[in-house]
Amino acid sequence: MNSETPRLVGAALERARTSGFEYSCDPAVGRLLATLAAAVPENGRVLELGTGVGVGTAWLVSGLLPRTDATVTSVESDPGRGAAAASGDWPGFVDLRVGDGIDLLAAEGGYDLVAAEGGYDLVFADCVAGKHVGLDRTIAALRPRGVLVVDDMVPAPGVTWDEGFAVRQEGVRRTLLSHERLVALELAHGSGVILATAR
Numbered sequence: 200m201n202s203e204t205p206r207l208v209g210a211a212l213e214r215a216r217t218s219g220f221e222y223s224c225d226p227a228v229g230r231l232l233a234t235l236a237a238a239v240p241e242n243g244r245v246l247e248l249g250t251g252v253g254v255g256t257a258w259l260v261s262g263l264l265p266r267t268d269a270t271v272t273s274v275e276s277d278p279g280r281g282a283a284a285a286s287g288d289w290p291g292f293v294d295l296r297v298g299d300g301i302d303l304l305a306a307e308g309g310y311d312l313v314a315a316e317g318g319y320d321l322v323f324a325d326c327v328a329g330k331h332v333g334l335d336r337t338i339a340a341l342r343p344r345g346v347l348v349v350d351d352m353v354p355a356p357g358v359t360w361d362e363g364f365a366v367r368q369e370g371v372r373r374t375l376l377s378h379e380r381l382v383a384l385e386l387a388h389g390s391g392v393i394l395a396t397a398r
């Protein structure tokens with residue numbers, strides 16, 4: 200992947216533009232997602248919580264291609280957005296679902312330490328589900344050495360968070376930066392990122 204905008208990302212940005220969807224990850228975060236996806240181990244599993252119209256998914260997939268051994272699962276609760284994302288020209292290893300991220304995490308049950316199965320090598324938690332609600336489930340779903348990314352950790356220029364939202368964001372920050380299973384840092388990158396690796 201070179202410095203140009205990958206084809207799948209360009210198509211997803213166009214879907215966002217035509218549908219008026221304003222919550223896609225920014226390009227700096229997208230490039231981070233692509234870079235991390237490229238490091239996913241063979242036959243690895245990638246999860247995105249909150250597909251939107253597929254911009255983040257497109258960055259993740261673009262970081263993996265031309266590999267086809269890994270899987271990328273992304274879940275979106277809004278059927279219209281889910282349908283818009285699904286209209287993309289995705290490779291066969293992409294699994295786009297419409298549903299609640301919390302239900303998906305609950306159904307998957309997290310990484311099984313004893314059986315050494317399940318879980319994800321890379322998770323982009325980009326919606327309420329699995330970030331403000333059920334962050335513990337997201338952390339449990341990380342495989343050992345699995346990486347968790349959250350963005351939007353600082354207010355966008357000109358935006359003031361309401362107190363409730365700010366408190367929830369601070370809870371996410373505190374949990375990720377102090378969790379015993381995680382090694383984590385906060386980056387002044389794009390919309391504000393916390394990157395955490397599971398021990």
Ligand SMILES: C[S@@+](CC[C@H](N)C(=O)[O-])C[C@H]1O[C@@H](n2cnc3c(N)ncnc32)[C@H](O)[C@@H]1O
Nearest residue numbers: 223224249251254255275276299300325326328
């Ligand atoms: C910040 S946007 C996602 C942007 C996308 N990850 C990207 O980078 O292009 C958050 C999305 O999560 C969806 N969402 C909200 N609650 C959800 C839930 N409980 N489960 C799944 N998706 C949810 C919203 O409809 C919205 O489309």
